Amino acid sequence: MTDQRGPAVPAPDDFLAVDAALTAEETAIRDTVRDFAARELLPGVADWFDAGTIPDPRALAKAFGELGLFGMHLSGYGCAGASATAYGVACRELEAVDSGLRSFVSVQGSLAMAAIHKYGSEEQKTSWLPRMAAGEVIGCFGLTEPDSGSDPGSMRTRARRDGSDWILDGTKMWITNGSVADVAVVWAATDDGIRGFLVPTDAPGFTANTVHRKLSLRASITSELVLDGVRLPGTALLPGATGLGAPLSCLNEARFGIVWGVVGAARTCYLAALDYAGTRVQFGRPIAGFQLTQRKLADMVVDVNQAGLTAARLGRLKDAGQCHHTQVSFGKFANVAAAQRVAAAARSIHGANGITLEYPVLRHLLNLETVATYEGTEEVHALSIGQAVTGLSAFR
Numbered sequence: 001m002t003d004q005r006g007p008a009v010p011a012p013d014d015f016l017a018v019d020a021a022l023t024a025e026e027t028a029i030r031d032t033v034r035d036f037a038a039r040e041l042l043p044g045v046a047d048w049f050d051a052g053t054i055p056d057p058r059a060l061a062k063a064f065g066e067l068g069l070f071g072m073h074l075s076g077y078g079c080a081g082a083s084a085t086a087y088g089v090a091c092r093e094l095e096a097v098d099s100g101l102r103s104f105v106s107v108q109g110s111l112a113m114a115a116i117h118k119y120g121s122e123e124q125k126t127s128w129l130p131r132m133a134a135g136e137v138i139g140c141f142g143l144t145e146p147d148s149g150s151d152p153g154s155m156r157t158r159a160r161r162d163g164s165d166w167i168l169d170g171t172k173m174w175i176t177n178g179s180v181a182d183v184a185v186v187w188a189a190t191d192d193g194i195r196g197f198l199v200p201t202d203a204p205g206f207t208a209n210t211v212h213r214k215l216s217l218r219a220s221i222t223s224e225l226v227l228d229g230v231r232l233p234g235t236a237l238l239p240g241a242t243g244l245g246a247p248l249s250c251l252n253e254a255r256f257g258i259v260w261g262v263v264g265a266a267r268t269c270y271l272a273a274l275d276y277a278g279t280r281v282q283f284g285r286p287i288a289g290f291q292l293t294q295r296k297l298a299d300m301v302v303d304v305n306q307a308g309l310t311a312a313r314l315g316r317l318k319d320a321g322q323c324h325h326t327q328v329s330f331g332k333f334a335n336v337a338a339a340q341r342v343a344a345a346a347r348s349i350h351g352a353n354g355i356t357l358e359y360p361v362l363r364h365l366l367n368l369e370t371v372a373t374y375e376g377t378e379e380v381h382a383l384s385i386g387q388a389v390t391g392l393s394a395f396r
């Protein structure tokens with residue numbers, strides 16, 4: 001909108017008019033997910049966080065499936081085949097409500113389904129993907145172990161041959177949706193290097209134990225997976241996944257969703273702070289009128305919108321097939337840190353109210369501790385960027 005005085009004052013949450021570059025389809029997806037999230041997720045999320053769970057994960061999976069969010073940027077097998085940017089926008093709108101809800105979609109679509117889509121046999125794809133896309137089957141992705149996190153090559157979970165079968169032994173830790181999953185994509189060391197397996201969670205010897213007393217990502221189910229002599233047929237092996245590069249490429253898909261998602265978390269915190277600062281009166285005037293508050297709000301609007309710009313640029317690079325994994329590392333590294341700064345500043349603007357679940361700010365700030373840790377910690381992505389720019393690996 002312009003008038004004779006020139007362009008209008010930009011919208012606080014889209015200061016650089018990034019969304020104007022979305023296609024009509026991407027805009028429609030944004031609006032659909034935003035409406036759904038406001039109607040179905042936002043009213044309950046503080047209670048779910050308080051209770052430390054998602055009350056009905058199967059119903060939630062069905063609802064996400066009906067919206068076409070699972071495996072949204074994959075094609076065929078019941079997946080929506082949308083652009084990477086559209087998927088990113090959907091992640092942004094979900095994480096504007098809670099990082100745990102975006103994690104549900106990331107793990108199902110970008111980790112479990114992407115692994116099957118990329119590395120599975122035709123039979124595995126037709127058997128699992130349509131039901132996972134519809135939300136009838138929940139998947140999880142087991143890479144991390146109690147003693148193997150940033151260095152997944154050190155994993156101890158073993159898969160050994162027994163005739164044409166495989167026998168899996170080991171423990172996976174911090175696995176999102178592990179206790180509610182129907183199928184686990186489990187990565188294990190074999191005599192031929194790291195391989196991926198599709199493990200039905202009712203297989204004898206498989207157990208999942210929910211992790212309790214988390215202080216972050218509480219509206220999400222996190223589990224330990226125990227594999228005690230789990231016997232699988234030869235057809236459980238993902239034939240195309242050979243070596244550590246396979247799970248790492250799935251993580252790169254999920255990280256792309258994080259680059260976008262945290263923009264949503266930051267936006268929510270920023271808008272809450274802006275609203276609060278405009279109505280909270282101290283010393284006879286709204287705290288938004290104090291210079292120190294305005295400095296915070298200016299820093300926040302820059303962080304939110306620069307992060308949005310980074311996400312949008314990576315989306316277009318990915319849609320063009322031109323997004324290098326170190327660029328996704330750049331996005332995760334920069335955007336998570338920006339979201340953490342915004343959430344912390346928003347919490348301070350809310351004063352004492354900011355420590356309660358009546359306002360979203362501390363919930364988001366706590367969630368972002370997980371988001372900074374999973375899919376590669378802040379340090380790991382710094383090293384990945386460092387390696388890209390220097391040509392020297394400092395990982396070990």
Ligand SMILES: Cc1cc2nc3c(=O)[nH]c(=O)nc-3n(C[C@H](O)[C@H](O)[C@H](O)COP(=O)(O)OP(=O)(O)OC[C@H]3O[C@@H](n4cnc5c(N)ncnc54)[C@H](O)[C@@H]3O)c2cc1C
Nearest residue numbers: 141142143144149150174175176217370374375377379395
């Ligand atoms: C809520 C939640 C959900 C999760 N969901 C999943 C899931 O679904 N599937 C899954 O497989 N995993 C999942 N994870 C695990 C997550 O990916 C790991 O926690 C992460 O990779 C870090 O591993 P770690 O916790 O073992 O930390 P560590 O690797 O032990 O790292 C500890 C610290 O050391 C630093 N560090 C490590 N190596 C280096 C180095 N070379 N140089 C400098 N610093 C270094 C790290 O950056 C970090 O600060 C989840 C985690 C959480 C908290």
